[in-house]
């Protein structure tokens with residue numbers, strides 16, 4: 001297969017100054033994309049900045065290698081700054097084809113100790129940050145004709161110790177992904193989610209919520225560069241899949257699905273019918289559907 005080219009495509013990558021986002025930016029730029037490297041240089045727990053300019057460093061690295069990049073220190077958890085980020089992309093490169101929402105924060109904590117403001121902070125960065133960038137980018141992605149969005153979620157949205165705030169905000173990003181995928185379809189925009197794993201600064205900060213074995217595995221086996229081929233593929237115009245969730249870690253890529261089982265149907269449903277049919281409600285039979293449809297299958301010929 002010929003190498004996939006991104007020449008002429010303009011891509012925003014948030015949180016691109018470090019870790020996984022940096023790897024996305026370098027890979028895309030090496031294949032010809034013009035990359036807007038967005039990173040405010042946040043502390044890993046999201047409480048303020050740490051004084052670095054990681055976005056500037058990555059943009060310099062791309063340009064030194066002959067690529068096209070511009071740095072932006074926008075805080076994507078603020079709508080005005082997220083909008084400025086999109087404006088910068090269009091001003092600098094004349095168009096916008098794709099967004100990879102990757103910026104993230106973490107600070108593990110027990111449910112009964114996490115302060116409510118930390119839920120807000122996680123929502124602000126993960127959910128509203130992704131939303132603000134998507135919202136500002138949307139008209140440009142429509143104009144592109146092959147607009148692409150990749151949102152970054154986490155296995156923690158399905159449950160991980162000490163991650164209630166982080167995991168539930170990532171669940172909101174997954175729901176945003178599913179809904180935007182529907183809205184984007186008529187415009188040729190695809191929207192997908194990646195749950196990555198890599199030995200980054202963030203992974204180190206999550207040590208309290210992971211076993212020593214998992215931490216060792218993260219540090220030694222899971223490189224950010226092993227996540228980026230999937231992210232890059234999903235923002236290429238030849239990729240048409242949408243509304244999907246993928247895991248990517250250590251060179252493994254797979255699809256994760258929420259399955260609706262066949263379950264039971266009884267118009268006169270009672271507590272006892274539910275109790276009796278519970279095995280059938282739970283059963284992952286071959287006709288279980290990889291979607292979120294809550295309605296029973298309708299008789300043939302009927303329309304919804």
Ligand SMILES: NC(=O)c1ccc[n+]([C@@H]2O[C@H](COP(=O)([O-])OP(=O)(O)OC[C@H]3O[C@@H](n4cnc5c(N)ncnc54)[C@H](O)[C@@H]3O)[C@@H](O)[C@H]2O)c1
Pocket residue numbers: 014015016017018019020021038039040041042043044046054074075076077102103104105125129152153154155195196197198199200201202203
């Ligand atoms: N590393 C993993 O194993 C792992 C696992 C699951 C999910 N993730 C997700 O992958 C993404 C990247 O994580 P990473 O491990 O590379 O982390 P990282 O800490 O190395 O990099 C995250 C970057 O996001 C930036 N950032 C944070 N808040 C920002 C804001 N408000 N505005 C702009 N930039 C901001 C930070 O400055 C940082 O450079 C995150 O969304 C994270 O939740 C990572």
